[in-house]
Amino acid sequence: MQKTLVIGGAGYIGSHMARMLCEQGQDVVVFDNLSTGHRWAVGQATLVEGDILDRDALDKLFVEYGAFDLVIHFGARSLVGESVSDPQLYYVNNVAGTLNLLQAMVASGHTKLVFSSTAAVYGMPEVTLIDESQPKQPINPYGASKWMVEQMLGDFQSAYGLNSVCLRYFNAAGADPSAEIGEAHEPETHLIPNVLKAVLGQGNGLKVFGDDYATRDGSCVRDYVHVNDLCRAHLLAGEYMQTNAGAHAFNLGNGNGFSVLEIIAAAEQVVGQRILYDVLERRPGDPDTLVANASRARESLGWVPEYQDIVEIIGTAWRWHNKKSPG
Secondary structure: OOEEEEEOOOOHHHHHHHHHHHHOOOEEEEEEOOOOOOHHHHOOOEEEEOOOOOHHHHHHHHHHHOOOOEEEEOOOOOOHHHHHHOHHHHHHHHHHHHHHHHHHHHHHOOOEEEEEEEHHHHOOOOOOEEOOOOOOOOOOHHHHHHHHHHHHHHHHHHHHOOEEEEEEEOEEEOOOOOOOOOOOOOOOOOHHHHHHHHHOOOOOOOEEEOOOOOOOOOOOEEEEEEHHHHHHHHHHHHHHOOOOOOEEEEEEOOOOEEEHHHHHHHHHHHHOOOOOOEEEOOOOOOOOEEEEOOHHHHHHHOOOOOOOOHHHHHHHHHHHHOOOOOO
16 A cells, blocks of 8 residues: 655645545545644545644654655645745745755655645746746745745755655646535635635625736636646656656646636636626736646646636536535
8 A cells, every 4th residue: 555645735735635645545644734724624644733844743754654655745835925025934934844854754765755836936937838948037935935945856856866746836726526625725815716705705805906918808817727637646746756766847737828807707607697806906926827838747747637627627616615614
């Protein structure tokens, strides 16, 4: 039986990952400080409460629960605005915390890591269809912290033989079709859950930031990929490292861009009603269009997203949000 450690496995993507691994019959250990994750989301996995800033706790984890066949790391702060207003949180948690994890892995002989990275490493790219060769020029501490970790992983592979795959997500969306787990952030900053929360009368109303972008309808265009498709990519990344040593990086996205207004229109199809919104000034630093070229992941990992239809993706999220949260 394969044994996998999921750092941050009580959070949005991490809990879907833990669930998928458990469904495969794996022995799954989740390590999470529950600062933004939820105990109920861990499901059948073993939960170990702890913080990646606590090196002793990490060493104890590897002694008591190792050896793991694979470590998957989701344990990062991920709010762009917060990273700008309080960057120390991001450099301490995302960079120093990950360094603790890497040191603990090397000390305990663990050699395979899948790292949850982000399209934010690219900053404001010159092209609309972004591949991995684009310059890494993050424009906020969140993206900078992830790029620093990617560089550390290259150095750790060269020096210590710690192999890694960095997966650069574009916009994670949707929920498990069971509606037993889903996106449960507080505060919520992502578009699709905020659209659906507006339908349910939650929050302070739906806001669209900017309608004067150089896009087909004036609103920002982004690439949305279903959370379970992201998780499948992590499984494939683990398999890839069985025969491919090194520090690798892959984009994860559908390759299809949808504008903010198109997302709202698709959500109206799902919920069967008009969704009202207010248009505000655009936010500084928001590019017109960000869409992934994920051909490298398709060719090297054999990864093909199963959820291609944005209405279907939003439908899985709606079933989750429309159901009473267990938390």
